[in-house]
Amino acid sequence: MEKAAQSADSGGGGGSNSSSRSSSRATSAGSSPSCSLAGRGVASRSGAAGLGGGGSRSSPGSVAASPSGGGGRRREPALEGVLSKYTNLLQGWQNRYFVLDFEAGLLQYFVNEQSKHQKPRGVLSLSGAIVSLSDEAPHMLVVYPANGEMYKLRAADSKEKQLWVTQLRACAKYHMEMSSKMMNQVEGQQKNLVHAIESLPGSGPLTALDQDLLLLKATSAATLSCLGECLSLLQQSVRQAAPPSHKPGASDNILGWHGPTSHSTDQLKNGTLGSLPSASANITWAILPNSAEEENSSQPEPEPDSGPELVLSEEEQSDNEDKGEVELGAMEDQRSVILHLISQLKLGMDLTKVVLPTFILEKRSLLEMYADFMAHPDLLLAITAGATPEERVISFVEYYLTAFHEGRKGTLAKKPYNPIIGETFHCSWEVPKDRVKSKWTSPHPPISVHEHPMADDPSKSYKLRFVAEQVSHHPPITCFYCECKEKRLCVNTHVWTKSKFMGMSVGVSMIGEGVLRLLDHGEEYVFTLPSAYARSILTVPWVELGGKVNISCAKTGYSATVTFHTKPFYGGKVHRVTAEVKHNPTNTIVCKAHGEWNGTLEFTYSNGETKVIDTTTLPVYPKKLRPLEKQGPMESRNLWQEVTHYLRLGDIDAATEQKRRLEERQRVEERKRETLRTPWRPKYFIPEGDGWVYFNPLWKTH
Numbered sequence: 169m170e171k172a173a174q175s176a177d178s179g180g181g182g183g184s185n186s187s188s189r190s191s192s193r194a195t196s197a198g199s200s201p202s203c204s205l206a207g208r209g210v211a212s213r214s215g216a217a218g219l220g221g222g223g224s225r226s227s228p229g230s231v232a233a234s235p236s237g238g239g240g241r242r243r244e245p246a247l248e249g250v251l252s253k254y255t256n257l258l259q260g261w262q263n264r265y266f267v268l269d270f271e272a273g274l275l276q277y278f279v280n281e282q283s284k285h286q287k288p289r290g291v292l293s294l295s296g297a298i299v300s301l302s303d304e305a306p307h308m309l310v311v312y313p314a315n316g317e318m319y320k321l322r323a324a325d326s327k328e329k330q331l332w333v334t335q336l337r338a339c340a341k342y343h344m345e346m347s348s349k350m351m352n353q354v355e356g357q358q359k360n361l362v363h364a365i366e367s368l369p370g371s372g373p374l375t376a377l378d379q380d381l382l383l384l385k386a387t388s389a390a391t392l393s394c395l396g397e398c399l400s401l402l403q404q405s406v407r408q409a410a411p412p413s414h415k416p417g418a419s420d421n422i423l424g425w426h427g428p429t430s431h432s433t434d435q436l437k438n439g440t441l442g443s444l445p446s447a448s449a450n451i452t453w454a455i456l457p458n459s460a461e462e463e464n465s466s467q468p469e470p471e472p473d474s475g476p477e478l479v480l481s482e483e484e485q486s487d488n489e490d491k492g493e494v495e496l497g498a499m500e501d502q503r504s505v506i507l508h509l510i511s512q513l514k515l516g517m518d519l520t521k522v523v524l525p526t527f528i529l530e531k532r533s534l535l536e537m538y539a540d541f542m543a544h545p546d547l548l549l550a551i552t553a554g555a556t557p558e559e560r561v562i563s564f565v566e567y568y569l570t571a572f573h574e575g576r577k578g579t580l581a582k583k584p585y586n587p588i589i590g591e592t593f594h595c596s597w598e599v600p601k602d603r604v605k606s607k608w609t610s611p612h613p614p615i616s617v618h619e620h621p622m623a624d625d626p627s628k629s630y631k632l633r634f635v636a637e638q639v640s641h642h643p644p645i646t647c648f649y650c651e652c653k654e655k656r657l658c659v660n661t662h663v664w665t666k667s668k669f670m671g672m673s674v675g676v677s678m679i680g681e682g683v684l685r686l687l688d689h690g691e692e693y694v695f696t697l698p699s700a701y702a703r704s705i706l707t708v709p710w711v712e713l714g715g716k717v718n719i720s721c722a723k724t725g726y727s728a729t730v731t732f733h734t735k736p737f738y739g740g741k742v743h744r745v746t747a748e749v750k751h752n753p754t755n756t757i758v759c760k761a762h763g764e765w766n767g768t769l770e771f772t773y774s775n776g777e778t779k780v781i782d783t784t785t786l787p788v789y790p791k792k793l794r795p796l797e798k799q800g801p802m803e804s805r806n807l808w809q810e811v812t813h814y815l816r817l818g819d820i821d822a823a824t825e826q827k828r829r830l831e832e833r834q835r836v837e838e839r840k841r842e843t844l845r846t847p848w849r850p851k852y853f854i855p856e857g858d859g860w861v862y863f864n865p866l867w868k869t870h
Contacts, residue, residue: 246270247335254320273343295343299336358388484792531812533804534584535593535636538648543574543788545632546603552655553606557724562759565728573766573783587638593804595791598629639850647853649862656687658866662859674702695719698732725753
């Protein structure tokens, strides 16, 4: 962070390269630097500082008391003089002429006093800055601005050091408070705007649901939220920049602004959204669903036999259901609904409390979405074919990076149904044995992305079985388990999602972990999942993944770090991902990868070889499911079939009504359980430690 200031300073003339301290009492020309407060209506008093000998002079109490002054608009510095500034190891300490502009909240420095009317060599904004003392060198002070830079400065003596510290802190505090006041004023004005719009009549030439007014209301709310997020980032920067002894507490609000309070969660729950059109249902907005606290406030009655049921794979058929979705951006007639909802949100709001329209739904449950992450089972099963731990961990990373493309259905910003507690999903895949090979063996012939790789003879294929269940409502936890008995491989995962409003986007955190077990090798690979974001929610929403995830195997010492990069504010590519696989005992990097998680990925191995995988051309293995008539009442497709039917027809009102009926039935059953004080018991998963495990996992039965 310090390098930016150092690079600007390293070429200056007239400075000293010695480490001896500089003095503001006398410059190299023998002149005395001065301090003037005359422009603020305050006379400069030479004795006030008590320095003598030409030190920096100021009226200590005047700066904080009257920043704007009482006379004229001439902008004179509050304090100026020579300080010694640390540049770098090569340049050392150099004399520079510093000017504190209190009104602007800026600390500027120049090569010398004669050049102070030219462009400064460096400028720091002091709003939110931390100014601290340091014993690293005599009479030293350090300025930590919110932008992450750092100025190490030395005064001539202790009195002059204290004078600079006092004035710099006063300036930083003043502008910090001004920022807070400005934010409160902006919030008040935005609140008045919203009130004025919502006070309009419900009918007539200009109503509260006018498209332009809704856009104005939504944009103003999002802008205020973004400003609040910027202030939050500023606070974080200040905390990170300050030395440990001067860092504010985690609960301190440095800028004194606690975010917009115009619309509380209670308002959203208790009628603020009462004017919504009928095409709305109690559904949370997320790329991946979050807790359905309002949507699924109740659950259906468990099936008579609450124990694990036998799912006959012989009854399963290839899934040929149309998964086509309509882009949200094409639904202009629904835009006013989204605008009205967004205008009610505030930064960081828990979106489980917000009603959102039915038309944003995908035609599948979250449980089925997790199954779609397994659309390349040949790559998963090929992990066991690795001859060494290094080959196996690299194969797992390759599979992990290719899983998200099909699971997310590209970048479509819709959301699956929030699963109901007790809801389950079952499916399986058949993978031809000749398609499961190690990446180190000769590659098998390519298959067209439109061709479904199937084995004519079941004895020549591996069977991969999958089951998912919603095991908890508060918090909302989804578990899924898959296994291949022939390859002695299984994956057990538990995860819950948490979403929040972020101004112009929605963020969803995936909390939990999964474990891949290779029983023949005695290896367990623990992995986490990335966050997801819905961007451009005021126009055409799109999805990107973000965050850092980890994969590790304690037995072998191998680990991987996978980073999903979000798009920069200006320029840059979307959907970027990078990965690095390391052998921790030797600190050796054995593989690196980069590319797009929904496009092309390039892998580079320690032996110098490279490989390119195009996720868009990988063969997709179709799921096999039982037909609806043979599914239980709590299986996802059977449970949601009416909602799916009307969504496919484009009848949003009918889909909403079907969902309302389902929810009402669930509420009745919930009340029954409350009356009988009967706790909910999942069918397929049991709690174990901090997570959940399948009731009959492969590692306990084989």
